[in-house]
Amino acid sequence: MAHAEAHHDDHHHPGFFTRWFCSTNHKDIGTLYLWVSMFAAIVGGLMSWYIRAELAEPGLQFISNDAEGKQFYNVLVTGHGFIMVFFVVMPAMIGGFGNWFVPLMIGAPDMAFPRMNNISFWLLVAGFLLLLTAAFIDGGPGTGWTVYPPLSSIDFHPGRAVDFGILSLHVAGASSILGAINFIVTIFNMRAPGMTIHRMPLFVWAILVTAFLLLLALPVLAGGLTMLLTDRNFGTAFFNPAEGGDPVLWQHLFWFFGHPEVYIIIIPAFGIISQIVSTFSKKPVFGYLGMAYAMAAIGVVGFVVWAHHMYTIGFNVDTRAYFTAATMVIAVPTGVKIFSWLATMWGGSIKFEVPMMYALAFIFLFVVGGVTGVTLANASADLVFHDTYYVVAHFHYVMGLAAILAMFAGWYYWIGKMSGRRYPEGLARIQFWFFVIGVNVLFFPQHFSGLAGMPRRIPDYPDAYAPYNYISSVGALITAIGTLLFFVVIWRTYASKETVEANQWGEGATTLEWHVASPAPWHTHEELPDMTGKAPAE
Amino acid sequence: MLKRLFTLVPAAVAAMFSGAGAALAEGVVAKSKPWQMWLQEPMSPSAEMVHDLNVLLMWIEVAIVIFVLAIMAYVMVRFSEKNNPTPSKTTHNTMLEVAWTAIPILILVGIAIPSLKTLYFADHTPDAEMTLKVKGNQWYWSYGYPDHGDFEFDSVYVPEEELKPGQPRLLTVDTPVVLPVDTNIRLLLTSNDVIHNWAIPSLAVKLDTTPGRTNETWTRINQPGDYYGMCSELCGVNHGFMPIHIKAVSKEDFAKWVAGAKEEYASNDTDKQPVRLAKAQVR
Numbered sequence: 001m002a003h004a005e006a007h008h009d010d011h012h013h014p015g016f017f018t019r020w021f022c023s024t025n026h027k028d029i030g031t032l033y034l035w036v037s038m039f040a041a042i043v044g045g046l047m048s049w050y051i052r053a054e055l056a057e058p059g060l061q062f063i064s065n066d067a068e069g070k071q072f073y074n075v076l077v078t079g080h081g082f083i084m085v086f087f088v089v090m091p092a093m094i095g096g097f098g099n100w101f102v103p104l105m106i107g108a109p110d111m112a113f114p115r116m117n118n119i120s121f122w123l124l125v126a127g128f129l130l131l132l133t134a135a136f137i138d139g140g141p142g143t144g145w146t147v148y149p150p151l152s153s154i155d156f157h158p159g160r161a162v163d164f165g166i167l168s169l170h171v172a173g174a175s176s177i178l179g180a181i182n183f184i185v186t187i188f189n190m191r192a193p194g195m196t197i198h199r200m201p202l203f204v205w206a207i208l209v210t211a212f213l214l215l216l217a218l219p220v221l222a223g224g225l226t227m228l229l230t231d232r233n234f235g236t237a238f239f240n241p242a243e244g245g246d247p248v249l250w251q252h253l254f255w256f257f258g259h260p261e262v263y264i265i266i267i268p269a270f271g272i273i274s275q276i277v278s279t280f281s282k283k284p285v286f287g288y289l290g291m292a293y294a295m296a297a298i299g300v301v302g303f304v305v306w307a308h309h310m311y312t313i314g315f316n317v318d319t320r321a322y323f324t325a326a327t328m329v330i331a332v333p334t335g336v337k338i339f340s341w342l343a344t345m346w347g348g349s350i351k352f353e354v355p356m357m358y359a360l361a362f363i364f365l366f367v368v369g370g371v372t373g374v375t376l377a378n379a380s381a382d383l384v385f386h387d388t389y390y391v392v393a394h395f396h397y398v399m400g401l402a403a404i405l406a407m408f409a410g411w412y413y414w415i416g417k418m419s420g421r422r423y424p425e426g427l428a429r430i431q432f433w434f435f436v437i438g439v440n441v442l443f444f445p446q447h448f449s450g451l452a453g454m455p456r457r458i459p460d461y462p463d464a465y466a467p468y469n470y471i472s473s474v475g476a477l478i479t480a481i482g483t484l485l486f487f488v489v490i491w492r493t494y495a496s497k498e499t500v501e502a503n504q505w506g507e508g509a510t511t512l513e514w515h516v517a518s519p520a521p522w523h524t525h526e527e528l529p530d531m532t533g534k535a536p537a538e
Numbered sequence: 539m540l541k542r543l544f545t546l547v548p549a550a551v552a553a554m555f556s557g558a559g560a561a562l563a564e565g566v567v568a569k570s571k572p573w574q575m576w577l578q579e580p581m582s583p584s585a586e587m588v589h590d591l592n593v594l595l596m597w598i599e600v601a602i603v604i605f606v607l608a609i610m611a612y613v614m615v616r617f618s619e620k621n622n623p624t625p626s627k628t629t630h631n632t633m634l635e636v637a638w639t640a641i642p643i644l645i646l647v648g649i650a651i652p653s654l655k656t657l658y659f660a661d662h663t664p665d666a667e668m669t670l671k672v673k674g675n676q677w678y679w680s681y682g683y684p685d686h687g688d689f690e691f692d693s694v695y696v697p698e699e700e701l702k703p704g705q706p707r708l709l710t711v712d713t714p715v716v717l718p719v720d721t722n723i724r725l726l727l728t729s730n731d732v733i734h735n736w737a738i739p740s741l742a743v744k745l746d747t748t749p750g751r752t753n754e755t756w757t758r759i760n761q762p763g764d765y766y767g768m769c770s771e772l773c774g775v776n777h778g779f780m781p782i783h784i785k786a787v788s789k790e791d792f793a794k795w796v797a798g799a800k801e802e803y804a805s806n807d808t809d810k811q812p813v814r815l816a817k818a819q820v821r
Binding site: 058067070071074077142143144146148150151155156241242246247248281282283284285286287288290312313314317320321324325328329331332335336338339342343345346347348349350351352360363364367368371372374375378379380381382383384386387388448451452453454455457458459460461462463464465466467468508 | 569570571572573574575576577578584585587588591592595596598599602603606607609610613614617618619622623624625626627628629630631634635638639642643646649650653654656657658660661662676706707708709727731732733735737739742743744745746748749750751753754766767768769770771772773774775776777778779
């Protein structure tokens with residue numbers, strides 16, 4: 001058997017170019033996605049540290065006090081948002097871990113459409129290059145990631161920067177739509193015999209819900225982007241009030257995509273955390289069906305709450321009342337998830353490996369970000385909180401940090417399976433503490449800045465906000481050390497001689513990926529595992 | 539920088555204890571203070587309601603975070619590998635699952651009632667005593683008084699190097715907008731170019747100024763004084779440099795000011811926007 005496998009692998013030693021540029025293997029494509037995500041994280045991270053350096057003290061220190069300098073600051077804010085959302089979190093969660101582990105977990109030999117998988121990845125790279133181009137021409141797009149017209153229209157952003165930004169999102173969006181179709185088809189049609197939909201691991205559930213959100217939300221963004229593009233270049237006036245258009249229409253289109261987008265980012269994180277909490281508590285997930293359908297419910301409700309990003313546009317008050325009520329509903333399924341994770345740990349036999357530490361930190365940060373979300377759901381409270389640092393703190397906790405912590409958790413959890421090596425334990429723990437303490441020092445004071453009324457997206461601020469901003473910037477420095485340490489961890493892991501066995505985590509790790517060797521061989525599940533009558537695979 | 543922090547701490551402490559007494563002499567100064575950990579003091583009926591709502595929300599939220607943290611801490615100790623070597627296999631408890639779905643719903647309904655009351659109260663006033671028109675421009679505000687002879691003027695940011703002693707950095711304008719206290723003021727907001735947002739935290743007013751639309755809200759200022767706010771919607775390179783300054787005065791003083799202002803601004807041709815250096819820079 002061993003001989004046969006080794007022999008089989010011999011047929012698959014493509015050269016470097018064929019392997020990495022023409023790849024159709026879900027594992028290699030997953031790896032490519034993870035590397036692109038890490039590279040983009042460096043770019044997006046450098047932008048945020050530039051912002052924090054500028055904001056460390058009142059006054060303008062690192063940008064010039066003229067239109068170019070302030071435009072550059074707005075470009076940093078815009079670029080940081082775009083890169084983190086579209087080129088860091090989504091590629092790592094869906095493209096990276098999704099590609100690697102969905103086929104492994106459902107017992108499929110590969111994704112349903114391997115070549116489409118390849119084009120999804122390369123479209124993402126093209127989108128990233130277009131975005132970087134946008135930042136370097138004609139002053140860059142200083143519109144924020146929300147690209148609201150008229151600021152993003154040809155009158156106020158002449159030059160090609162915004163057009164390149166639009167094309168970047170178009171291409172990245174096409175990449176995601178293709179990826180989403182691939183996941184839906186794979187999950188619906190390629191599960192091992194006996195793995196019914198109600199026996200899929202929760203990570204697979206998470207990717208399935210996410211894929212549907214992508215499929216339904218991204219075309220709306222694409223439509224809006226096309227209208228903006230024709231407004232800018234071909235004389236249409238969808239968003240131009242002087243010719244009968246309406247700038248608020250853009251906000252509806254953008255947030256109809258934009259709100260599901262934040263769940264696209266966080267639902268795969270839910271999946272990763274569910275796997276990890278179950279594995280290290282050595283218990284199946286508590287309330288499996290409730291967990292799965294909580295994600296589905298979040299996905300569905302996520303499509304009817306978009307205007308809570310737009311409370312200040314001058315809505316009819318009844319409309320705001322509806323969106324307040326609908327938004328608060330989301331707290332219920334998210335509460336179910338939090339409590340189910342706690343109940344999974346309850347009665348367990350918890351092993352505090354690094355992925356589990358990250359999962360616990362995730363739960364804490366997600367709860368903090370979640371409760372401030374309840375405040376922001378209220379259109380009345382929004383009269384003081386809209387566009388302040390309170391919002392910045394909220395969404396960084398709930399989707400930024402929580403997502404990044406889940407990505408770290410997933411990386412430590414699965415790197416043994418992906419590389420066959422063990423990460424350096426001590427260094428990983430140090431990295432964990434630097435990062436988690438750093439991000440809390442960075443973002444917690446921003447709640448107070450926001451309560452005091454500090455608006456977001458400003459390069460300078462009244463002196464009263466100086467103390468909290470200084471603390472935030474110190475936190476950014478600690479986070480930067482944690483980030484650097486992560487790259488040291490990657491290097492030490494790949495340089496390590498310590499290999500791991502097929503099931504690195506022992507009795508708690510029950511999903512199918514732990515039944516194949518580490519590192520996962522080139523081809524897996526060539527003979528479909530029979531899951532008939534087995535317990536739910538969570 | 540540390541030196542700056544050390545000087546700010548005593549200043550903040552002094553500000554906390556000096557309180558209203560000192561401020562009342564010349565009216566309140568409604569802007570944020572160093573180390574402030576809470577909302578700015580509410581200075582309008584709407585702001586008071588928003589303030590109370592936020593107190594309620596904050597207590598509920600702090601309680602939830604502590605509750606979850608306490609469970610996490612207990613679980614981490616009690617059910618660690620060392621203290622509980624054999625895991626249980628429990629995966630369902632219907633009562634528990636119903637409880638943690640139903641109780642949050644009840645809490646949310648409890649929040650929604652005061653929240654929606656506040657929302658409807660703050661939305662508009664049926665009996666406005668006067669109207670203020672607010673127009674956003676890149677990057678200054680124009681104000682108009684349609685009920686007092688329809689004069690208009692611009693309120694332009696004063697850069698740091700031109701500040702007089704005592705004027706706050708980034709919050710000072712050349713001409714503050716003057717409003718009477720204890721008056722229901724209807725606010726009509728629009729924009730000449732991109733979307734801006736006219737926001738005064740201490741009055742709980744925050745509404746977009748959108749080209750092609752007129753948005754309406756209202757306020758009623760409780761006390762004379764200086765009220766500060768900043769543009770709250772990204773509007774281009776000088777977004778951080780278009781502050782709002784309201785000078786709230788007694789009704790008598792307001793009448794006097796209106797008489798003078800009519801003289802001063804009536805000659806302004808309101809249809810023509812004055813050419814601003816700031817505006818010239820960007821095009």
